[in-house]
Amino acid sequence: MMEKDAKIYVAGNRGMVGSAIVRELNRQGYNNIITRTHKELDLTRQDAVETFFAEEKPEYVFLAAAKVGGIVANESALADFMYDNMILEMNVVHSAWKNGCKKLEFLGSSCIYPRMAPQPMPESCLLTGELEKTNEAYALAKISGLKYCEFLNRQYGTDYISVMPTNLYGPNDNYHPTHSHVLPALIRRFHEAKVEGKKYVTCWGDGSPLREFLYVDDLANLCVFLMNNYSGNETVNAGTGKELTIRELTELVAKVIGYEGEIRWDPSKPNGTPRKLLDVSKATALGWTYKTELEDGIRLSYEDFLNNPMRAER
Numbered sequence: 001m002m003e004k005d006a007k008i009y010v011a012g013n014r015g016m017v018g019s020a021i022v023r024e025l026n027r028q029g030y031n032n033i034i035t036r037t038h039k040e041l042d043l044t045r046q047d048a049v050e051t052f053f054a055e056e057k058p059e060y061v062f063l064a065a066a067k068v069g070g071i072v073a074n075e076s077a078l079a080d081f082m083y084d085n086m087i088l089e090m091n092v093v094h095s096a097w098k099n100g101c102k103k104l105e106f107l108g109s110s111c112i113y114p115r116m117a118p119q120p121m122p123e124s125c126l127l128t129g130e131l132e133k134t135n136e137a138y139a140l141a142k143i144s145g146l147k148y149c150e151f152l153n154r155q156y157g158t159d160y161i162s163v164m165p166t167n168l169y170g171p172n173d174n175y176h177p178t179h180s181h182v183l184p185a186l187i188r189r190f191h192e193a194k195v196e197g198k199k200y201v202t203c204w205g206d207g208s209p210l211r212e213f214l215y216v217d218d219l220a221n222l223c224v225f226l227m228n229n230y231s232g233n234e235t236v237n238a239g240t241g242k243e244l245t246i247r248e249l250t251e252l253v254a255k256v257i258g259y260e261g262e263i264r265w266d267p268s269k270p271n272g273t274p275r276k277l278l279d280v281s282k283a284t285a286l287g288w289t290y291k292t293e294l295e296d297g298i299r300l301s302y303e304d305f306l307n308n309p310m311r312a313e314r
Helices: 016-026 046-056 071-076 078-098 133-156 182-196 218-231 245-257 280-284 292-308
Strands: 008-011 060-063 104-108 162-166 165-168 201-204 213-215 235-240 261-266
Touching: 008 016, 008 078, 016 213, 016 218, 046 078, 046 280, 060 218, 078 104, 078 162, 104 133, 104 218, 162 213, 162 218, 165 182, 165 218, 182 201, 182 245, 182 292, 201 245, 213 218, 213 292, 218 235, 218 280, 235 280, 245 261, 245 292
Parallel strands: 008 060, 060 104, 104 162, 162 235, 165 213, 201 261
Antiparallel strands: none
């Protein structure tokens, strides 16, 4: 268990996941939290990371920093996604180990699992098949970070764990028109269509892929729960165990936003992985379950979008 006065470093605190973890830690009474902006500490610079850890000596680390993006961003910047994520993960995990960090939690992504993995996807299916090509670079980086934590445990007896979230959404999301994930992209698109009075909105693909979505504050709650209650080399899936088609998701977003025009589909655009549902029985067996239903979460996300004047600039 983390002591209430323990020094905790949250890497990536400006992002959606990191900021949610900081909120959850504060909510649970952890107040000795260290954060750094990207300008203050570039995690891809090994010397800077080593200096930071040597000076601060955090006892616990949540590694939520990452270079992230949707299908377009992943496909157009493969090398950048692999290099930036691989380097920052290795720098943080290695420096944490060198400076005696008691426990580290590495956050990955469900894209690490094979494209045609059994559904729902258990943690044990990792590295049993080919990855989805559209985000292969990001997935390889995340797998490397997860495995480095495992290998440190096996070689040096550290207590480093990892958690693999499904598709996330919520406060502080990225609503960029081309570099965002599907749900925030839909929120932005339908909001603008409503404001501009557009008669129809065109969405990518045919709407058939199945997806699962977890509200980011629920993930943060699980992250703190695991830090206090789980040790092991195998990762832990973070999700709801529920799925819906992209078509159903699109209609739900339109409903929440109040867009009443037509929804059209462009099958010439990529669908991505046909189905991505996580097996969440491991987290359930540990005693954790999600709290926020999708429609409620989308409503909260839309409120965040409306109250975030810089939503499109990041």
